[in-house]
Amino acid sequence: EVQLVESGGGLVKPGGSLRLSCAASGFSFSTYIMNWVRQAPGKGLEWVSSISGRSTNIYYADSVKGRFTISRDNAKNSLYLQMNSLIAEDTAVYYCARDQWGCRGGRCSHYFDYWGQGTLVTVSS
Amino acid sequence: SYVLTQPPSVSVAPGETARITCGGNIIGSKTVHWYQQKPDQAPVLVVYDDSDRPSGIPERFSGSKSGNTATLTISGVEAGDEADYYCQVWDTSTDHRVFGGGTKVTVL
Numbered sequence: 237e238v239q240l241v242e243s244g245g246g247l248v249k250p251g252g253s254l255r256l257s258c259a260a261s262g263f264s265f266s267t268y269i270m271n272w273v274r275q276a277p278g279k280g281l282e283w284v285s286s287i288s289g290r291s292t293n294i295y296y297a298d299s300v301k302g303r304f305t306i307s308r309d310n311a312k313n314s315l316y317l318q319m320n321s322l323i324a325e326d327t328a329v330y331y332c333a334r335d336q337w338g339c340r341g342g343r344c345s346h347y348f349d350y351w352g353q354g355t356l357v358t359v360s361s
Numbered sequence: 362s363y364v365l366t367q368p369p370s371v372s373v374a375p376g377e378t379a380r381i382t383c384g385g386n387i388i389g390s391k392t393v394h395w396y397q398q399k400p401d402q403a404p405v406l407v408v409y410d411d412s413d414r415p416s417g418i419p420e421r422f423s424g425s426k427s428g429n430t431a432t433l434t435i436s437g438v439e440a441g442d443e444a445d446y447y448c449q450v451w452d453t454s455t456d457h458r459v460f461g462g463g464t465k466v467t468v469l
Contacts, residue, residue, distance in 0.1 A: 280461075280462050281398075298362070339410070343390065343391060347458075348404070348458075351405070352403065
């Protein structure tokens with residue numbers, strides 16, 4: 237059974253830092269792209285970042301580029317998100333999500349087939 | 362950046378059909394995926410690659426696409442289908458995953 241368990245959330249002051257972790261089990265972690273997706277209180281889903289299996293390809297949403305760093309440790313089946321220079325707008329539930337690749341009629345796409353339960357990050361003074 | 366547009370809300374009586382739309386420029390050239398999110402729960406994939414269902418998702422959930430609009434259809438709506446629904450695509454120009462703003466489905 238695929239399981240994704242996030243941890244590391246909490247209350248942090250503006251300008252502060254926090255490191256989120258996601259422990260994965262039930263699948264061959266190193267062979268999957270992994271993602272972070274967040275959801276501000278009462279708002280919609282926002283993709284944050286993705287990292288390929290060997291960490292060779294990394295992408296960030298414009299809203300976090302230069303402040304957040306995604307990484308992974310395949311030996312520990314773990315995904316991380318280092319968040320620096322946090323601002324109030326970063327307040328959200330952060331989800332770890334497994335990436336899947338699918339194709340239909342010659343068109344291919346990434347989507348998220350498994351999600352963790354999320355960890356809440358609150359940025360406030 | 363690529364934008365997906367969904368109606369904020371859809372209301373439907375039990376047993377009727379709910380249709381949730383997702384619009385985007387040249388969405389016909391992309392594959393669309395749909396997620397269901399119930400209050401205080403993580404999202405769940407209900408349709409992928411425009412119209413495929415993951416195992417365990419009822420046949421009542423179906424996806425389609427026409428022109429610049431993708432549609433998630435829920436047939437024979439049940440009270441348990443009340444949730445927020447999000448569409449999602451992959452923006453090939455930036456390698457970013459993009460979500461629509463979400464649609465709240467209310468079962469009357």
